[in-house]
Amino acid sequence: MPETAPVTEPYRDPRQQHDAAMMGMYIFLSSEIMLFGGLFAAAAAMRLAHAAEVVQASQALHFGIGGLNTAVLLTSSLFVALAIEAGKGGKAATAAGWLAGAAVLGLCFLAIKTYEYHAEFAEGLLPVPGVQSRYATSIQHLFMNLYLAATALHALHLTIGIVLLLVLALQTARRAIPLPQRSIILITAGLYWHLVDVVWVFLYPVFYLAR
Amino acid sequence: MTSNMEQRPDPANLDDRGLSETETERVSYLRAGHSLKSWLLTTDHKRIAILYVLSITFFFFIGAMAAALIRLDLLTPAGDLLTNEGYNRAFTLHGVVMVWFFLIPSIPNTFGNFLIPLMIGAKDLAFPKLNLLSWYIYVIAGLFTVFVLIAGGVDTGWTFYTPLSTMYANGNVILAASAVFIVGFSSILTGLNFIVTVHKLRCPGMTWNRLPLFVWSIYATSIILVLATPVLSITLVLISLERLFGLGIFNPALGGDPLLYQHLFWFYSHPAVYIMVLPALGVVSELVAAGARKPIFGYQFVAGSSIAIAALGFFVWGHHMFVSGQSTYASAVFSFLSIAVAIPSGIKVYNWTATLFKGHISLDPPFLFAMAFIGLFVFGGLTGLMLAMLAIDVHVHDTYFVIAHFHYIMVGGTISAFFGALHYWWPKIVGRMYSLAWGRLTAIFFFLGFNLTFFPQFLLGYLGMPRRYHVYPPEFQVLNVISTGGAAVLGIAYIMPFVYLTYSMRYGQPAGNDPWGATGLEWTTPSPPPKHNFETIPVVDRPPYDYEIEMGDDDA
Numbered sequence: 001m002p003e004t005a006p007v008t009e010p011y012r013d014p015r016q017q018h019d020a021a022m023m024g025m026y027i028f029l030s031s032e033i034m035l036f037g038g039l040f041a042a043a044a045a046m047r048l049a050h051a052a053e054v055v056q057a058s059q060a061l062h063f064g065i066g067g068l069n070t071a072v073l074l075t076s077s078l079f080v081a082l083a084i085e086a087g088k089g090g091k092a093a094t095a096a097g098w099l100a101g102a103a104v105l106g107l108c109f110l111a112i113k114t115y116e117y118h119a120e121f122a123e124g125l126l127p128v129p130g131v132q133s134r135y136a137t138s139i140q141h142l143f144m145n146l147y148l149a150a151t152a153l154h155a156l157h158l159t160i161g162i163v164l165l166l167v168l169a170l171q172t173a174r175r176a177i178p179l180p181q182r183s184i185i186l187i188t189a190g191l192y193w194h195l196v197d198v199v200w201v202f203l204y205p206v207f208y209l210a211r
Numbered sequence: 212m213t214s215n216m217e218q219r220p221d222p223a224n225l226d227d228r229g230l231s232e233t234e235t236e237r238v239s240y241l242r243a244g245h246s247l248k249s250w251l252l253t254t255d256h257k258r259i260a261i262l263y264v265l266s267i268t269f270f271f272f273i274g275a276m277a278a279a280l281i282r283l284d285l286l287t288p289a290g291d292l293l294t295n296e297g298y299n300r301a302f303t304l305h306g307v308v309m310v311w312f313f314l315i316p317s318i319p320n321t322f323g324n325f326l327i328p329l330m331i332g333a334k335d336l337a338f339p340k341l342n343l344l345s346w347y348i349y350v351i352a353g354l355f356t357v358f359v360l361i362a363g364g365v366d367t368g369w370t371f372y373t374p375l376s377t378m379y380a381n382g383n384v385i386l387a388a389s390a391v392f393i394v395g396f397s398s399i400l401t402g403l404n405f406i407v408t409v410h411k412l413r414c415p416g417m418t419w420n421r422l423p424l425f426v427w428s429i430y431a432t433s434i435i436l437v438l439a440t441p442v443l444s445i446t447l448v449l450i451s452l453e454r455l456f457g458l459g460i461f462n463p464a465l466g467g468d469p470l471l472y473q474h475l476f477w478f479y480s481h482p483a484v485y486i487m488v489l490p491a492l493g494v495v496s497e498l499v500a501a502g503a504r505k506p507i508f509g510y511q512f513v514a515g516s517s518i519a520i521a522a523l524g525f526f527v528w529g530h531h532m533f534v535s536g537q538s539t540y541a542s543a544v545f546s547f548l549s550i551a552v553a554i555p556s557g558i559k560v561y562n563w564t565a566t567l568f569k570g571h572i573s574l575d576p577p578f579l580f581a582m583a584f585i586g587l588f589v590f591g592g593l594t595g596l597m598l599a600m601l602a603i604d605v606h607v608h609d610t611y612f613v614i615a616h617f618h619y620i621m622v623g624g625t626i627s628a629f630f631g632a633l634h635y636w637w638p639k640i641v642g643r644m645y646s647l648a649w650g651r652l653t654a655i656f657f658f659l660g661f662n663l664t665f666f667p668q669f670l671l672g673y674l675g676m677p678r679r680y681h682v683y684p685p686e687f688q689v690l691n692v693i694s695t696g697g698a699a700v701l702g703i704a705y706i707m708p709f710v711y712l713t714y715s716m717r718y719g720q721p722a723g724n725d726p727w728g729a730t731g732l733e734w735t736t737p738s739p740p741p742k743h744n745f746e747t748i749p750v751v752d753r754p755p756y757d758y759e760i761e762m763g764d765d766d767a
Binding site for chain 2: 009019027030035036037039042046049050137138139149153
């Protein structure tokens with residue numbers, strides 16, 4: 001932590017402020033994990049109660065598209081990590097570039113996800129109004145409901161992340177964030193982004209690979 | 212009372228009995244800006260604490276009015292005051308508002324906000340803007356809830372059990388769930404702020420072994436706030452989706468499980484009880500040490516028992532579901548773990564008692580409230596042990612016995628500690644002493660009124676009166692009338708402090724830094740404290756509760 005970093009109100013020194021920001025973000029992420037934890041608990045209850053039907057329902061999902069999306073998100077996490085390294089080195093333009101790249105990959109994920117939802121809509125699997133639903137079992141209906149709720153909540157988090165990264169990319173490019181002194185802003189935003197990725201890494205096997 | 216006579220009002224104003232400002236008050240946080248904006252946009256933890264005091268008081272009286280309607284309706288065996296629907300809505304309003312908009316934020320968001328930075332020698336909480344945001348989220352969600360519950364009404368009770376809430380209930384279940392969902396973020400942000408503050412902003416020398424016990428208990432509470440609240444959030448999302456789109460996860464027709472709802476709900480809502488009572492336990496530890504003027508007995512055990520209660524609290528939720536049809540083996544484990552909570556709770560009560568032994572006790576209002584707390588907590592706790600036993604629970608489940616039990620812990624415990632804290636730190640908050648005689652009277656009224664209201668409900672429950680009914684057999688009337696009479700006494704106890712505390716703000720004696728002769732950093736700074744709490748960053752070089760021991764010669 002460079003000694004020139006600005007210190008705001010309750011803090012005595014930059015080190016303390018940096019540590020507090022890191023800790024605050026980690027605690028926030030722990031509460032996010034508990035939020036998604038409720039969904040995973042519901043998915044686990046469904047799987048335990050109806051193992052065979054859940055496996056059957058999982059086979060209807062496009063696991064290739066999901067796999068592609070997993071790759072897209074993991075690459076975006078790499079970009080965010082590179083942006084943070086650039087930020088710590090004081091290279092604002094490079095950092096802004098990697099952040100914007102990660103945000104674009106986030107948008108790619110949403111686009112691919114939308115295509116996937118559309119395919120499921122066409123197959124009568126998406127539990128939304130106006131669909132001629134073709135469920136083999138009521139468990140498949142429940143499975144698709146939970147799938148939609150979980151992936152939509154994830155997409156919401158991802159959208160927040162994309163907006164966050166775009167704003168930070170813009171501010172970094174304009175030198176509105178002094179780097180490397182305030183690289184903590186990029187680091188905490190990056191932590192959030194990684195968590196959203198990690199949530200997907202767990203959602204993917206729970207829904208797509210339960211076959 | 213040791214030193215409230217030391218500091219007089221400004222000599223120039225000696226004749227002016229009201230309104231005179233002391234030097235200290237002129238430079239205090241209270242006078243650092245007089246505009247409405249300086250309050251509504253403040254990031255000063257002390258001012259935000261006062262915003263919380265005002266807003267939780269408002270919501271308390273909304274919830275209390277619903278309680279008054281319930282008690283009045285129960286005066287007679289027939290349901291003649293409210294309709295069936297109206298009665299259901301009244302107890303839902305009472306429960307939702309009291310749980311999420313009074314009890315959960317009551318002590319942490321007011322005294323926690325005010326005292327934590329003062330107690331650990333910090334200028335503010337770690338994230339002052341987040342603190343203000345948390346208040347706005349709280350107020351907006353609260354007003355929204357009150358609007359929803361009065362305009363449309365919800366009749367599910369505060370527990371939103373499925374399938375009632377998802378399939379059968381009329382009323383604004385989704386909107387009410389949304390409001391509770393929103394206020395959850397206020398809890399999470401507050402808990403997060405406290406944890407980081409305690410970890411990162413302690414002044415030099417304030418080691419973990421020197422933290423005041425109130426800080427330990429708020430720390431334990433914050434862990435629950437951060438880890439349990441999001442589970443409630445996702446559960447409320449799931450019931451809203453269930454009601455809106457037929458999600459099915461709680462619906463057996465689709466292969467879902469209604470019991471899953473109860474598991475998720477109580478995974479939050481049982482720890483939530485400890486969110487309410489842990490801060491109260493912390494307050495009482497402070498009041499007992501100050502009241503006895505002795506170091507607290509077994510400091511490490513009292514601090515550790517707060518963490519133990521928080522940790523155990525995550526593994527006892529199933530005791531709400533003994534008759535719901537969960538596995539008997541699960542019930543047995545939950546029963547055992549619930550009983551185990553008595554160990555850390557007992558450690559606290561015994562250590563307080565040992566602290567009082569040969570103490571120099573004066574019967575000041577904070578001390579009386581602490582004693583009221585111990586009485587109510589022991590009573591509520593022991594009946595909690597009864598309820599944790601499988602066989603007894605089957606007998607009294609969903610009766611007034613349960614109602615009485617959780618009111619003793621959640622309401623009796625939290626409010627006696629809240630009032631104790633208010634009477635103890637009031638001189639610090641406003642810089643003036645209030646009438647001690649009136650304070651003592653309030654403590655007595657509160658204790659009598661509370662027991663008169665809720666003790667008959669133990670008897671009613673044991674005799675078999677179920678909760679959530681407003682029509683009951685005539686033989687229950689006497690006890691119900693006593694209970695309603697007690698509620699009236701309790702109401703008086705709630706209103707009395709308004710009068711003498713408000714009066715003290717203008718006409719009270721200036722309190723001086725340390726009117727109770729207590730230890731702790733908050734008593735080393737002026738009352739009311741300056742905007743940045745301390746003139747210089749304090750350094751701690753002694754253990755907590757470092758009272759001079761003045762015991763008899765035979766004992767040391």
